[in-house]
Amino acid sequence: MNDRLDDLLADHLHVLFCGINPGKGSAALGLHFANRSNRFWRTVHLAGFTPNEIRPQDGATLLHYGCGLTTLVARPTASAGELARHEFQDAAAALEHKVRRHAPRFVAFLGKPGYSALTGQREVAWGLQAQLLGDAWVWVLPNPSGRNLAFSLDQLVQAYRLLHNAVAQSRPAPLIS
DSSP: OSSOOOOOTTTTEEEEEEEEEEBBBHHHOOTTTTTTOOOOOHHHHHHHHSSSOOOOGGGGGGGGGGGEEEESSSOOOOSSGGSSSSHHHHHHHHHHHHHHHOOOSSSEEEHHHHHHHOOOSSOOOOOOSSSSTTBBBBEEEEOOOTHHHHHSSHHHHHHHHHHHHHHHSSSSSOOOO
């Protein structure tokens, strides 16, 4: 059984999606968002990030679409509620190092708790944040976990599509010859 989940990273990604921490099942399989109840893969597809729905075992193909995956805290748990506040704070430097090294255009936090613990902000709005992480714009999205019953699939897709549109608008225009 794995005790960690490897990042999917490349330089100059459009978006680096940052989960809170891996679930135990995902870590055991070595696959991001492996639980069938997790809606990440369907959401990123329906929001326009990928042309088809990627299966967890094919997760590395997400890099082909300019998107990567990491987690704020590396320790797998059955629930993010098992994490201590200091684990978020201890993870901040590692995340900032990843962002500075790989230079994504956006870092998208999947859920408010990770971003709140990272910044110390008690009130966090959805969407684009005023504060940069390295040189990356920060966006906060609803967590796609099947346990997050506050958001339907349609609501998740709508929120993620706003990020997709922002990414598309921030890309340099193609050269015309």
